Amino acid sequence: MMFAKPGLLRPALLAALALLAACSNRGDETSATLKTLAALQAAATRAVSPDEAAAQPPLTRAVLNTIDGEFIQAEIEKTGSRAFMYISAERNGQAAGSEGGRLLVWRTENDVSLTLRDGVLIETRGLGGDLVSAEGGPALAAVRSRSAGQGAKRQVYSALDNKPVVMNFVCAVDDLGPETIVIVERRHATRHLRETCELKGGTVVNDYWVDSRGPTVWRSRQWAGPNIGYVTFRQLTP
Amino acid sequence: MTAFLILPVAGALSGPGAMAQARWLGEGLNTVTGPVDPMAAPGTPEAAPTIFRYPGRPSLNFYGAPGLMDMPSGEAQPDGQIDVGVSWFGGVGRYTLSFQALPWIAASFRYNSLANANFAGFETYYDRGFDLRFRLLKETDRLPAVTLGLQDFIGTGISSGEYIAATKTFALPPSRFGNTGSLKVTGGLGWGVLGSFGSIASTGTRPAYNPNSTGGQADYDSWFRGPFAPFGGIEWRPTEKLGIKVEYSSDDYVLATQDTNVFERKSPINFGVEYQINDAIRLGGYYMYGSEFGFNIQIQANPRVPATPLAIPAPQPVLVRQDPRTDPEAWSTAWAGSREVPPALRDNLIEVLDPQGITVEALTISAHVAEVRYSNRRYWPQMGAVGRVARAMAQVLPPSVETFHIVPQSGGMALNRITIRRSDLEVLEYEPDATAATDALLGYSAPPQLSPDAALNTGLYPRFTYALQPYFEPSYFDPDKPIRLDVGIELNGAYRPAPGWIVGGALRYKLFGDLDGGRPSNSVLPHVRSDWAEYAKYDFTMRNLYAARQWRPGRDLYARATVGYLEQMFGGVSTELLWKPVNSPLGLGIEANYVAQRDQDQLFGFGQYDYEVATGHATAYYEFGPGLLAQFSAGRYLAGDWGGTFSLDRTFDNGWSIGAFFTITNVSAEEFGEGSFDKGIRFSMPVNWILGQPSRQTVGTTITPITRDGGQRLNVPGRLYPQVRAAHRKALDDQSVRFWQ
Numbered sequence: 002m003m004f005a006k007p008g009l010l011r012p013a014l015l016a017a018l019a020l021l022a023a024c025s026n027r028g029d030e031t032s033a034t035l036k037t038l039a040a041l042q043a044a045a046t047r048a049v050s051p052d053e054a055a056a057q058p059p060l061t062r063a064v065l066n067t068i069d070g071e072f073i074q075a076e077i078e079k080t081g082s083r084a085f086m087y088i089s090a091e092r093n094g095q096a097a098g099s100e101g102g103r104l105l106v107w108r109t110e111n112d113v114s115l116t117l118r119d120g121v122l123i124e125t126r127g128l129g130g131d132l133v134s135a136e137g138g139p140a141l142a143a144v145r146s147r148s149a150g151q152g153a154k155r156q157v158y159s160a161l162d163n164k165p166v167v168m169n170f171v172c173a174v175d176d177l178g179p180e181t182i183v184i185v186e187r188r189h190a191t192r193h194l195r196e197t198c199e200l201k202g203g204t205v206v207n208d209y210w211v212d213s214r215g216p217t218v219w220r221s222r223q224w225a226g227p228n229i230g231y232v233t234f235r236q237l238t239p
Numbered sequence: 240m241t242a243f244l245i246l247p248v249a250g251a252l253s254g255p256g257a258m259a260q261a262r263w264l265g266e267g268l269n270t271v272t273g274p275v276d277p278m279a280a281p282g283t284p285e286a287a288p289t290i291f292r293y294p295g296r297p298s299l300n301f302y303g304a305p306g307l308m309d310m311p312s313g314e315a316q317p318d319g320q321i322d323v324g325v326s327w328f329g330g331v332g333r334y335t336l337s338f339q340a341l342p343w344i345a346a347s348f349r350y351n352s353l354a355n356a357n358f359a360g361f362e363t364y365y366d367r368g369f370d371l372r373f374r375l376l377k378e379t380d381r382l383p384a385v386t387l388g389l390q391d392f393i394g395t396g397i398s399s400g401e402y403i404a405a406t407k408t409f410a411l412p413p414s415r416f417g418n419t420g421s422l423k424v425t426g427g428l429g430w431g432v433l434g435s436f437g438s439i440a441s442t443g444t445r446p447a448y449n450p451n452s453t454g455g456q457a458d459y460d461s462w463f464r465g466p467f468a469p470f471g472g473i474e475w476r477p478t479e480k481l482g483i484k485v486e487y488s489s490d491d492y493v494l495a496t497q498d499t500n501v502f503e504r505k506s507p508i509n510f511g512v513e514y515q516i517n518d519a520i521r522l523g524g525y526y527m528y529g530s531e532f533g534f535n536i537q538i539q540a541n542p543r544v545p546a547t548p549l550a551i552p553a554p555q556p557v558l559v560r561q562d563p564r565t566d567p568e569a570w571s572t573a574w575a576g577s578r579e580v581p582p583a584l585r586d587n588l589i590e591v592l593d594p595q596g597i598t599v600e601a602l603t604i605s606a607h608v609a610e611v612r613y614s615n616r617r618y619w620p621q622m623g624a625v626g627r628v629a630r631a632m633a634q635v636l637p638p639s640v641e642t643f644h645i646v647p648q649s650g651g652m653a654l655n656r657i658t659i660r661r662s663d664l665e666v667l668e669y670e671p672d673a674t675a676a677t678d679a680l681l682g683y684s685a686p687p688q689l690s691p692d693a694a695l696n697t698g699l700y701p702r703f704t705y706a707l708q709p710y711f712e713p714s715y716f717d718p719d720k721p722i723r724l725d726v727g728i729e730l731n732g733a734y735r736p737a738p739g740w741i742v743g744g745a746l747r748y749k750l751f752g753d754l755d756g757g758r759p760s761n762s763v764l765p766h767v768r769s770d771w772a773e774y775a776k777y778d779f780t781m782r783n784l785y786a787a788r789q790w791r792p793g794r795d796l797y798a799r800a801t802v803g804y805l806e807q808m809f810g811g812v813s814t815e816l817l818w819k820p821v822n823s824p825l826g827l828g829i830e831a832n833y834v835a836q837r838d839q840d841q842l843f844g845f846g847q848y849d850y851e852v853a854t855g856h857a858t859a860y861y862e863f864g865p866g867l868l869a870q871f872s873a874g875r876y877l878a879g880d881w882g883g884t885f886s887l888d889r890t891f892d893n894g895w896s897i898g899a900f901f902t903i904t905n906v907s908a909e910e911f912g913e914g915s916f917d918k919g920i921r922f923s924m925p926v927n928w929i930l931g932q933p934s935r936q937t938v939g940t941t942i943t944p945i946t947r948d949g950g951q952r953l954n955v956p957g958r959l960y961p962q963v964r965a966a967h968r969k970a971l972d973d974q975s976v977r978f979w980q
Contacts, residue, residue: 079284090556098669112552116669123669126980129548129931130290133976136671157674157976160290161543162893163620165674165976166270168288197281203274203288204281227289228548 062186065238072237073107075115077128079230084109085237100137102145103216115225115232120144120209120218122225122232130228133157133165140196143174144211144218147192150174154198158226170198170205182210182220184235189219278418291544293317294479295408295421298513298521299537301326302390302398303335303347304370307472307486308509308525308535310433312425313384313406315374318342318865319543319891328525328533329502330354331495336920338897340889341865343374346899348920348942350721351397353494353501365718367944369393375403383407389462390433397494400431401463402470416477426471429489430463436491436507438466482513482521488528505529513537542895542924547931549893551623551980552595554630559665560638572606572639580604581694584635589696591631596933597624600648600738601693609636610644612653612689618933620893620977621647621966625657629664629978646686647966650789650957651739652797653686654966655821668979678975683821683968685794705732710747714754714771716944725752725775729782743956744784744804749775763910764948765850767808767877771946773839774807780841782807787957795820797959806954807841809834809877811851817959822968824862826960831855832953834877852879854953860960862969866890868898877951880904884950892973894925894937902950910949917950919943 065072076083086107097104102119116124121144123135138154151173160166177193191210198205210220222233272292279285297314300306303324305314316322316339324335332352339345347370354363368391376385383405390400404427411420428434431445445465472486486509495501506529513523513535521537540546563570574580585602588611592599596617603610611632615624628645643664645657663680667673712725731745757772785803792798797817804810811834819826832855836848856874863869868890873883882904890896901918908915923939964970 092559092669096559098666100671104669106556108553114553118669123671126553127550129550131550131980133979134669134671134673155671157671158290159976159980160548161270162545162891162895163549163622163974163977164270164543164892166290168271200288201271201273202277204286205288206282224287227287227292230284230287 060185065185068238071105071239074235074237075107076233077229077231078233084113086115089114100141102137102141115234117218117234119216120211120221120234122221122223122234125225125229128225128229130226131159132225132229133159138170138196138198139172139174140194140207140209143176143194143196144209145216147176147194147211147213147215149176149194156226158228160226160228168200170200172196172198179213180210184219185237190214191219276418278413291317291541294419295476296320296539298474298482298484298523299324299337299535299539301328301331301333301533301535302370303333303337303349303537304345304372304388304390305386306404307425307474307484308511308527308533309488309490310425310429310470310472310486311372311386311388311390311402311404311427312423313374313376313386313404313427314378314423315339315343315345315372315384315386316539317541319541319889321540321542321897323538324535326533326535328527329495329531331492331501337370338889340897342377345372345374346370347372349391350716352721353397353499364397365716365721366397367716368398376405378406378408390431392462398432399461400429400433400490402427402429402433404428404470411477414477416481417479419479421476423474423476424471425473425486426469428467429470430465430467431461432490432493433470434465434467434489435493436468436489438468438489441466480515482511482515482523484511484513484523484525485509492528502528503530511535542891542893542897542928545893545928545931547929549620549927549933550931551618551620551933551977554627554980555634557630557664557668558634560661563638570638572637574637575606575639581692584637585694585696587635588631591634592628595627597627597631598699599696600699601689601695603690603693604636604640606639608642608644609640610646610656610690610693612646612648612693614648618977620974622971622974623933623977623980625971626978626980629659633661633664649962649966650741651737652789652791652962653689654963655968655971656684656686657971658682658684673979674976677978678972681971681975681978683971685821688791699735700738701734701736703732703734705730712752712754712775713940714757714946715942717757719758720753720756723753723757725754726750727752727778731782739790740786740788741957742786745782747780747782749778749780760948762912762948764878764880764906765852766848767836767850767852767948768946768951769948770839774841777840780807781843782841783956785956789957789959792816797963799957799959801955801957804837804843805832805834805956808837809953810837810845811835813953813955815955815959817963819860819960819963819967824969826860826963828858828860828960829855830858830874830955830958832955834953852877856884856952858960860964862890862964866892866973868896868964870900872952876902876904876949877953878906878948880906880949882906882950884952888921892970893928895923895928896939897922904950906949912947914945914947917943917947 073086086109088105089108090106092104094101104118106114106116108114113127118137121137121141125132135156136154139150139152143150154170154172156168158166174194174196177195180191180193182189182191190213192213194209196207205224208222209218211218219236225232270291272289274286276285297305301309303322304311306312320339322337326333335347335349337347349368351366370390372386372388374386378384385405388402391398406425409422443464445461468489470489475483488507492504496504509527511523511525513521515521523535525533527533581604589599598614601612611628618624625645632643641661643659646653659681667676707730710729714723727747727749729745729747733741733743735741754775755772760766760769762769783804785801787801789799795818799815801813813832815830817828833853835845836850838844838847854875854877856872858872861869868888870886875881884902886900888896888898899920903916919941921941923937926936927934
């Protein structure tokens with residue numbers, strides 16, 4: 002559950018303390034759910050160390066079935082740290098802003114949040130070098146229609162001495178066809194969409210596995226900027 | 240120092256002129272840079288764009304400037320770059336600090352040592368020097384980068400030289416070494432020491448070098464005079480990390496090889512191999528002048544690129560109000576007349592904000608408008624605190640409150656009033672251009688007087704705080720010992736009986752150090768500073784003990800009065816008045832003090848010196864361009880001398896600042912002594928730049944070549960301008976990206 006923040010060594014003790022202090026700004030989660038979550042998080046935290054990977058309790062569908070509500074797992078590739086995330090805020094349609102859709106703010110217990118609009122990453126907070134705001138761009142249109150497309154995409158990063166750094170990408174989304182993926186023992190029939198974005202000779206590739214009947218993005222791998230790098234998301238529940 | 244005077248008089252900060260001016264001074268923020276490896280597979284981190292990554296940035300020469308070994312190149316460093324160079328060969332040591340102050344101007348400060356020189360009466364000869372470099376031409380596809388440099392252009396100057404150099408970089412095709420190889424070719428013409436070998440012609444006569452002058456003044460009558468000679472070289476970088484250098488040096492080392500016998504110069508050709516250990520450190524080994532081996536340690540950092548990016552805990556999402564049509568009861572304003580509601584809401588705000596390091600000082604609320612006054616204990620980006628307060632207000636206050644006034648305070652003084660509409664906050668949070676939109680929607684105005692109806696945070700006063708911490712007190716450039724340092728512990732405490740009032744003090748205990756070994760003062764002026772070594776002889780001292788009040792006497796005005804033992808060497812009364820409108824780049828201040836010199840034991844007495852002086856200054860502060868802060872003060876200094884101080888600091892929006900200053904008074908160069916007039920460089924670094932965690936603490940120091948008695952000012956705690964500037968419009972605007980974090 003703890004994202005190790007890039008560049009910072011976070012002792013295991015801190016993780017333990019955060020677990021003890023686990024609480025949510027949403028009052029509607031049952032304590033049983035929180036306990037299960039805490040156990041899962043402990044497992045995930047241990048999984049960060051490859052030596053102990055063998056010893057971790059397996060993440061099973063049976064355990065996940067005991068949890069109410071929606072949870073995702075996010076992993077920062079660069080650091081290998083994983084987190085289970087709960088919904089901290091939800092907005093729908095017009096209330097979600099000019100790009101609409103279903104907007105979810107996912108949060109960890111150690112104050113990292115990642116915001117997805119219909120499964121497309123538009124914000125990160127609490128990691129450093131964060132993605133401050135972004136257009137969903139062609140990926141958002143493609144995920145909604147489950148088909149290829151192209152267009153521009155603007156992302157604003159917080160970098161340097163508290164400066165907004167704007168990246169204006171030119172992107173194309175390819176439909177790589179149907180694919181069946183498995184997330185903790187559960188199979189999903191999906192369509193694999195790949196967004197390729199170019200800027201200053203650099204290339205960013207974002208992958209989305211969208212439910213073939215929509216609209217859920219069950220799995221994705223998305224770029225969150227030069228500091229954070231690629232993040233993979235898996236929708237665990239419901 | 241005269242170079243600073245060629246900066247233009249800048250126009251207003253806002254308006255159409257501002258962009259043109261920003262381009263001219265800072266040429267925009269072209270911070271998105273190419274991938275780490277252009278041939279990497281798409282989808283890997285190495286193929287993605289980067290921010291402010293300059294792998295091809297110049298390596299340093301032995302003088303800590305972009306270049307080869309002894310020869311400079313035509314390149315400039317990326318804007319803001321700080322370089323530290325430590326080089327040594329054959330008894331010639333150089334320790335240099337360089338700063339790329341603007342994209343086209345760089346300055347260096349250097350300490351040279353010449354071992355076994357037996358020169359001018361010194362066994363090892365030490366010398367200080369300043370360089371200035373102007374980039375005349377930025378490298379393009381066709382044209383080389385061209386730089387004009389003044390090396391060691393102030394002071395006693397054993398390595399004074401001027402040059403103009405051009406460098407062209409060629410990308411190499413992918414090879415077995417990698418995909419990012421490059422070749423840099425440099426050629427130039429040098430005067431002074433850089434024109435001493437193989438000169439081809441001459442321009443006028445160069446005055447002879449005089450080791451016994453007091454120094455400190457620009458040697459402009461010798462610039463680009465005398466014989467000049469060509470130099471050049473090649474730097475081949477097979478990979479980003481590895482560099483191989485060859486140069487032809489036009490420095491004959493007359494002083495080190497002919498006047499003295501430090502080493503033997505057999506050949507003008509030098510060779511080197513360098514390796515980049517990590518992003519900050521580059522190491523080089525060299526074979527110099529056909530006779531000596533040498534090394535160069537090059538350290539590079541940039542204030543704009545934090546060692547650890549600042550990770551601020553994610554804020555809570557903005558709570559959006561229900562539509563008044565679906566929930567009209569929640570929008571009722573019946574509570575507005577109640578006496579109980581404001582204190583209850585204040586307590587709720589405290590509960591939300593206090594854990595985030597924000598102290599709520601007062602809440603004033605009516606049916607549609609609310610004002611929160613707070614002080615920021617934790618977030619360096621002040622704008623981060625503004626955003627946090629706005630979110631807390633949206634979370635806590637009744638739906639009918641639509642206008643949020645957010646008032647940052649420092650020491651009881653309200654500094655600014657930032658106004659935002661609650662509906663904008665709700666609508667903008669997830670917009671792609673939220674930051675730019677917020678810029679346009681935030682209003683800045685002078686805060687009014689605190690309303691008598693405000694619900695104060697009564698728990699804040701009286702308050703006592705204290706801290707026990709180490710202190711370090713360095714002194715540089717003693718001819719006998721280049722660096723002296725005292726280390727000890729300091730216990731400081733502050734008692735705040737009411738807003739704006741403080742009774743503060745600090746006790747010090749020196750653990751060890753050698754400041755007390757400094758040379759005794761030979762100053763002919765009153766010894767207001769030059770007895771520092773005498774003051775350092777006492778272990779247990781009272782650094783300061785004072786009572787102060789700061790307040791707002793009127794719109795755009797700030798005032799301070801301080802009485803007591805103000806600093807290490809002086810005690811008395813200090814008063815200050817500052818005019819600084821919230822939206823103005825200009826501030827004007829006046830300070831008047833009457834002080835007496837403290838005894839060297841730094842306890843309670845004033846009898847030892849029996850010296851009293853009225854000192855004070857009028858100061859103009861002006862912010863312009865890409866973070867430049869100019870200050871000009873005129874008035875009377877501690878030794879009773881009259882004159883002015885000019886300073887220019889490059890400030891970064893994360894709290895870094897690097898600058899230089901000089902003071903000219905009616906004390907003559909002979910009366911002043913070594914250095915001729917007071918001058919120095921200073922820097923300040925926020926601790927969060929290293930830690931990556933929110934903190935408002937900074938560390939910094941002022942380096943003066945020598946401490947004399949002319950042009951010295953009082954060090955009063957709690958001066959007004961730094962407190963005020965940090966919360967005014969320019970500082971906040973420049974950090975606007977932090978509002979939504």
